[in-house]
Amino acid sequence: MTTTARRPTRVAKLPPRERILDAAEELFQAEGIARVGVQAIAERARTTKMAIYRHFExxxxxxxxxxxxxxxxxxxxxxxxxxxxxxxxxxxxxxxxxxxxxxxxxxxxxxxxxxxxxxxxxxxxxxxxxxxxxxxxxxxxxxxxxxxxxxxxxxxxxxxxxxxxxxxxxxxxxxxxxxxxxxxxxxxxxxxxxxx
Amino acid sequence: MTTTARRPTRVAKLPPRERILDAAEELFQAEGIARVGVQAIAERARTTKMAIYRHFExxxxxxxxxxxxxxxxxxxxxxxxxxxxxxxxxxxxxxxxxxxxxxxxxxxxxxxxxxxxxxxxxxxxxxxxxxxxxxxxxxxxxxxxxxxxxxxxxxxxxxxxxxxxxxxxxxxxxxxxxxxxxxxxxxxxxxxxxxx
DNA sequence: ACCCGACGATACCGATCGGTATCAACTGGG
DNA sequence: CCCAGTTGATACCGATCGGTATCGTCGGGT
The missing domain is CATH 1.10.357.10 (Tetracycline Repressor, domain 2)
Structure with a gap:
């Protein structure tokens, strides 16, 4: 339900939550759940671990x-x-x-x-x-x-x-x-x- | 931890390598590979981590x-x-x-x-x-x-x-x-x- | 009786894990 | 313009992981 913040700074950058889910999708599919750390998801989503824990408990x-x-x-x-x-x-x-x-x-x-x-x-x-x-x-x-x-x-x-x-x-x-x-x-x- | 002594093995204890493989079989099947630590396998096999690494690199x-x-x-x-x-x-x-x-x-x-x-x-x-x-x-x-x-x-x-x-x-x-x-x-x- | 290899127990190592605290930088809506 | 809330960066915590070192004990051949 988050608003559609459609004003990217330079390149079209999705809101953090979307980027996190995209990164998680790719990594979980490629390597499985247990082998993928939260840190790795954050890096691929071009954000930080803290941002992930702001959106997911x-x-x-x-x-x-x-x-x-x-x-x-x-x-x-x-x-x-x-x-x-x-x-x-x-x-x-x-x-x-x-x-x-x-x-x-x-x-x-x-x-x-x-x-x-x-x-x-x-x-x-x-x-x-x-x-x-x-x-x-x-x-x-x-x-x-x-x-x-x-x-x-x-x-x-x-x-x-x-x-x-x-x-x-x-x-x-x-x-x-x-x-x-x-x-x-x-x-x-x-x-x-x-x-x- | 429900150790579930399902087989007390009243007869002579099997050699360590067999016990380790038996324990690994049960734990890997029940919980998967990544979730089972070497320590847990050793405990179920009634031996120690060191014994495992003596038999498996x-x-x-x-x-x-x-x-x-x-x-x-x-x-x-x-x-x-x-x-x-x-x-x-x-x-x-x-x-x-x-x-x-x-x-x-x-x-x-x-x-x-x-x-x-x-x-x-x-x-x-x-x-x-x-x-x-x-x-x-x-x-x-x-x-x-x-x-x-x-x-x-x-x-x-x-x-x-x-x-x-x-x-x-x-x-x-x-x-x-x-x-x-x-x-x-x-x-x-x-x-x-x-x-x- | 001896000895040597296997075994058990424990303590430890560095790395990595999930999760948290803190604070600066930014941004959009009033 | 200004402020509140979101984000980014970093440092940190305790726990657990795979793997190693050490040492005392035990048992079975010869």
């Missing part, structure tokens, strides 16, 4: 906010899939698969940030972990709705199958055990949508 | 050795699947899927150690990471051989599909987005083996 809260934003981005992909193909759940599901497949080159060998973050958050009461689990549960619900609307047989089982494939594709792409992950994933999803 | 080497042993365990599951169902590749693949499905309750909300460790090892040159990638590549090769031997159509694509499902099942079980993961996974694998 703890590092854990910064992590949580990062994942909240990331989850919102993924939910936005769901929204877009529904908006782009209204009333055509098969196209919606395929658009989601394409969203994942297209994102593979970007995450490259570092994999899905949600999966990675879960590995670093063994505490089930950790707020960041709850953000991830809530997001995944919501994603399952929406996918289930699409499968049911598409008239696919056994929507629960089909939802599980699509979810496994999407998650597994990202993992296999990360560890390099499978080549051509994107095209292969799309072929599998299409095959699921074609059987009825 | 660094903590990274201990991590690597743990993953080497774990990878060997998984390869042993492949061996067992082949030995138990000689000349019947479909049964072999199904046995592997059962092996993964049966392991789900044990890993529970902490997920697959390979996937988790990969998240904590962003350095591609890290020896532990190379152990994982080599293991996954080998696993893909053996699965590909089974698919080809089973006469499944497009063995490469089928291998990718089975791999995605196995990995994705573990991830989804970890984040709790899908229920009844084990039975669902087995149904999917059976469906793949039945289509020809």
């Amino acid at each position: 703890t590092k854990d809260e910064l992590v949580t906010e990062w994942l909240r934003i990331l989850a919102a981005d993924y939910q936005a992909a769901f929204d877009r899939a529904e908006a782009d193909h209204p009333g055509r759940p098969r196209e919606q599901i395929l658009a989601l698969a394409r969203f994942i497949a297209d994102g593979l080159p970007e995450i490259s060998y570092r994999g899905c940030p949600f999966i990675n973050s879960l590995a670093e958050l063994p505490d089930r009461e950790h707020p960041a972990r709850q953000v991830i689990e809530r997001h995944k549960a919501l994603q399952t619900d929406r996918l289930l709705g699409m499968c049911a609307a598409a008239g696919l047989p056994d929507p629960q089982q089909t939802t599980a199958e699509i979810t496994f494939l999407l998650e597994g594709a990202q993992v296999s792409h990360q560890n390099g055990s499978i080549g051509q992950v994107g095209p292969r994933l799309l072929r599998m999803i299409e095959a699921i949508l074609d059987r009825r | 660094t903590k990274d080497e201990l991590v690597t050795e743990w993953l080497r042993i774990l990878a060997a365990d998984y390869q042993a599951a492949f061996d067992r699947a082949e030995a138990d169902h000689p000349g019947r590749p479909r049964e072999q693949i199904l046995a592997l899927a059962r092996f993964i499905a049966d392991g789900l309750p044990e890993i529970s909300y902490r997920g697959c150690p390979f996937i988790n460790s990969l998240a904590e090892l962003p350095d591609r040159e890290h020896p532990a990471r190379q152990v994982i990638e080599r293991h996954k590549a080998l696993q893909t090769d053996r699965l590909l051989g089974m698919c080809a031997a089973a006469g499944l159509p497009d063995p490469q694509q089928t291998t990718a599909e089975i791999t995605f499902l196995l990995e994705g099942a573990q991830v989804s079980h970890q984040n709790g987005s899908i229920g009844q993961v084990g039975p669902r996974l087995l149904r999917m694998i059976e469906a793949i083996l039945d289509r020809r």
Whole structure:
């Protein structure tokens, strides 16, 4: 809710909070949560540690906010899939698969940030972990709705199958055990949508 | 600290190196690599930090050795699947899927150690990471051989599909987005083996 | 009985971590 | 123009980390 201070000094400089979240996003994705110190985030955000603690109570809260934003981005992909193909759940599901497949080159060998973050958050009461689990549960619900609307047989089982494939594709792409992950994933999803 | 004396080992105490590896296995699986200190491993192994450094040059080497042993365990599951169902590749693949499905309750909300460790090892040159990638590549090769031997159509694509499902099942079980993961996974694998 | 290597215990090192205190410089709104 | 609030810079704290040094003890071969 901070105002849009749109008067940069020389170069377009975002407000500190945005720069911090951007820097955190890049570093957490590239190196993981635990390996990235608050000092390193401050330097990449061209600010100081103190500025970070003015906007976030703890590092854990910064992590949580990062994942909240990331989850919102993924939910936005769901929204877009529904908006782009209204009333055509098969196209919606395929658009989601394409969203994942297209994102593979970007995450490259570092994999899905949600999966990675879960590995670093063994505490089930950790707020960041709850953000991830809530997001995944919501994603399952929406996918289930699409499968049911598409008239696919056994929507629960089909939802599980699509979810496994999407998650597994990202993992296999990360560890390099499978080549051509994107095209292969799309072929599998299409095959699921074609059987009825 | 709940030390949970789960096994008093009334019989002769194992040699220090075994106790260290056992302790490391439990702690790394439960809390991840970075969050577990060498001191904590020593305490659970009922020894000292010095003893650990007498058997392992660094903590990274201990991590690597743990993953080497774990990878060997998984390869042993492949061996067992082949030995138990000689000349019947479909049964072999199904046995592997059962092996993964049966392991789900044990890993529970902490997920697959390979996937988790990969998240904590962003350095591609890290020896532990190379152990994982080599293991996954080998696993893909053996699965590909089974698919080809089973006469499944497009063995490469089928291998990718089975791999995605196995990995994705573990991830989804970890984040709790899908229920009844084990039975669902087995149904999917059976469906793949039945289509020809 | 001897001895040598392995083991246990403890204290310590430098580095780094998350988080805080303090104060100067700047900036925009009244 | 002026002041209040935000920001930047630096120094610091206690805790914990991976790793080392030291020394006393123990046990099993020969």
